[in-house]
Amino acid sequence: MTLWTSQEIARAIGGESYGDFSVNGVAFDSREIVEHDLFFALKGEHSDGHLFVETAIKNGASGAITSERINSPHILVNDTVAALNDLAHASRDRSSAIIIGVTGSAGKTGTKEALFEALNRSSRGKAHRSVKSYNNHVGVPLSLTRMPADSDYGIFEMGMNHSGELRDLSAIVRPHIALITTIAPAHVEFFKDESEIAAAKAEIFEGVVHGGTAIIPYDNPHYQQLRQAAVDQDLKIISFGLSKDADVHAIDVIKSGDGLSLITSQICSKSLIYSLSQAGEHWVVNSLAVMAAVYAAGGDLASAGLALADMNALPGRGAKHVIKFDGNSLTLMDESYNANPSSMRVTIAQLGETPAKRRVAILGAMGELGHKSEEYHLEIEVYLNRAKVDYVILVGNEMKILAKRLQSMLEPLIECNHCNNAVEAMQLYEEHIKDGDAILVKGSNFLGLGQIVEQLLGGKN
Numbered sequence: 194m195t196l197w198t199s200q201e202i203a204r205a206i207g208g209e210s211y212g213d214f215s216v217n218g219v220a221f222d223s224r225e226i227v228e229h230d231l232f233f234a235l236k237g238e239h240s241d242g243h244l245f246v247e248t249a250i251k252n253g254a255s256g257a258i259t260s261e262r263i264n265s266p267h268i269l270v271n272d273t274v275a276a277l278n279d280l281a282h283a284s285r286d287r288s289s290a291i292i293i294g295v296t297g298s299a300g301k302t303g304t305k306e307a308l309f310e311a312l313n314r315s316s317r318g319k320a321h322r323s324v325k326s327y328n329n330h331v332g333v334p335l336s337l338t339r340m341p342a343d344s345d346y347g348i349f350e351m352g353m354n355h356s357g358e359l360r361d362l363s364a365i366v367r368p369h370i371a372l373i374t375t376i377a378p379a380h381v382e383f384f385k386d387e388s389e390i391a392a393a394k395a396e397i398f399e400g401v402v403h404g405g406t407a408i409i410p411y412d413n414p415h416y417q418q419l420r421q422a423a424v425d426q427d428l429k430i431i432s433f434g435l436s437k438d439a440d441v442h443a444i445d446v447i448k449s450g451d452g453l454s455l456i457t458s459q460i461c462s463k464s465l466i467y468s469l470s471q472a473g474e475h476w477v478v479n480s481l482a483v484m485a486a487v488y489a490a491g492g493d494l495a496s497a498g499l500a501l502a503d504m505n506a507l508p509g510r511g512a513k514h515v516i517k518f519d520g521n522s523l524t525l526m527d528e529s530y531n532a533n534p535s536s537m538r539v540t541i542a543q544l545g546e547t548p549a550k551r552r553v554a555i556l557g558a559m560g561e562l563g564h565k566s567e568e569y570h571l572e573i574e575v576y577l578n579r580a581k582v583d584y585v586i587l588v589g590n591e592m593k594i595l596a597k598r599l600q601s602m603l604e605p606l607i608e609c610n611h612c613n614n615a616v617e618a619m620q621l622y623e624e625h626i627k628d629g630d631a632i633l634v635k636g637s638n639f640l641g642l643g644q645i646v647e648q649l650l651g652g653k654n
Contacts, residue, residue: 196341197231197280199256203268205283206258206276212266214256219338220249221277221331228253231338235273235331236260242273274331281334281365290321290344291490294366296351296359296397297374297410298390299536300479302326303471303510304374305350307483310504311497312346312490319345326530328352333362346490354561355383356393363400370489371397371428372408372482376415377535382563391415395422406431406489408482411439431461431489433481435474441485446477460484460494467498471506472513472546475539509643511540516649521628524549525649528635529642532559534569538576540635545580550629552582555618555645557636558589570595577607584608584625588618589640615644 195215203210216231223245226232232249234242234257246257246265256266258276270276285292295305305322313320321344323336328350340347351362363371376391384390395418398407407423409416411434423430433441437459444464445457454469454477469480480501487497506512509530516523524547528540537559544552554577562569570591577585585607587596596611610621622632622645632649636642 194341199268202280206270206279208268208270208276210268214266216255219335221335223249223252226252226254230254232257233273233277234259278334281337284337284340285367287342288340288344290347292347292366292368293370293372293486293490294349294351294363294368294397295372296394298377299533300374300475301350301352303507304479304482305348306507307479307501307504308486309348310500311483311487312492314500315493315496316345322348323350334365351397353393359393359396360399363397367400367402369402370406370408370486371401372486373410373419374482375410376413377533382561387415388418391418395419398423398426398428401426401428408433408485408489410434411436431485433485434478441481443477443481458484460488463494465494465498468502470502470504471511473539473543514650521626524631526633527646528633529646530638532557532635532637534572537573537635540633541576541580544631544633547631549631551627552580553630553632554582554585555622555634556585556587557640557642558591560637560639566591567594571598574598582607586618586621587611588636615641619645619648
């Protein structure tokens with residue numbers, strides 16, 4: 194089905210059309226263009242998409258949005274960034290889908306993906322979601338422009354690292370349901386304290402349509418603040434968490450030997466038993482948030498439970514691999530995409546629950562922690578000891594203080610090395626590799642620890 198015609202696009206963005214065409218997708222990266230896509234030539238501080246229009250057309254784009262005349266089908270506008278936002282608004286205006294916005298200090302992408310799987314299953318392929326982590330001022334409108342007109346559900350991840358950003362994004366998405374996964378010290382460099390982070394996350398409620406629903410974490414210390422923000426917007430409220438006082442909560446959780454869970458849940462007035470394919474207590478809580486959103490959207494809870502049982506982990510966000518090479522068998526936990534104090538704690542705990550002859554953690558520095566950076570990095574020692582980690586490689590400048598502490602102990606419980614980058618970390622691990630290792634790779638994306646995962650997977654059988 195055609196996503197947009199050139200006439201529809203021109204009307205939506207107030208542009209001048211040169212050539213008739215239709216598109217099935219939208220992109221602003223010429224490397225991601227596939228046949229029959231629309232290419233947005235965006236101008237930014239460090240790049241100009243107009244330099245890549247020819248490449249986009251060669252890669253199969255049917256047309257482009259430009260602020261300069263070109264020799265291919267295009268729609269001419271004064272400002273391509275403004276045009277992207279205009280097309281996003283048009284997509285939202287024409288849609289009758291139930292729209293769900295997802296934000297939080299951790300777990301946004303995984304929860305968004307799980308919610309998509311749950312609603313896509315029951316709607317027989319009529320759910321749409323933002324891909325990857327396209328959750329900023331460019332990624333959110335792009336994801337909206339990609340939503341088919343006949344979608345039943347739209348799920349959009351929204352991120353922020355400064356106040357005001359979520360207010361703007363929510364005004365574009367205009368969700369019927371807004372879900373906050375958790376409040377934790379992420380991007381704390383830009384905020385006075387966690388209360389300010391909670392206030393910034395609660396901005397998502399300001400864009401929720403009249404009569405909409407706020408889904409908030411009951412067990413979080415900032416629950417009452419989030420609840421009041423939702424009340425101020427006259428929203429319905431559904432809480433989720435492990436506490437029996439939450440509207441959506443786990444009555445019982447039975448963990449299997451491989452870390453998976455069988456959950457007996459109370460979902461407002463309904464009860465459901467479902468299996469969860471993702472390991473870790475944080476995923477139990479994430480699954481309850483998903484169930485709360487499915488309930489609020491009027492979705493099929495039983496289908497959602499089946500989807501959570503079948504869901505695969507995401508690369509860089511919890512994917513597990515068994516690797517066999519050179520006579521060794523290793524278990525790899527890929528958490529290489531992101532890291533903050535909260536996610537560092539839960540994923541190291543997950544490593545501690547993983548059966549292994551030896552537990553190894555390759556941990557990258559956490560960014561945007563401001564004056565609390567040393568405190569949060571030193572706290573990792575507690576998590577490592579609780580998980581009985583045997584060997585840790587610490588990567589990046591901010592990790593030096595933790596390495597110094599671990600290496601200064603007279604009777605160290607944990608063998609420790611420090612290095613500057615992913616390449617050095619992989620070299621260190623290759624020198625120390627042992628059969629039966631369970632390896633956690635975890636760090637902020639700017640360190641590129643995904644290279645370690647790629648290298649290890651290169652030897653996978």
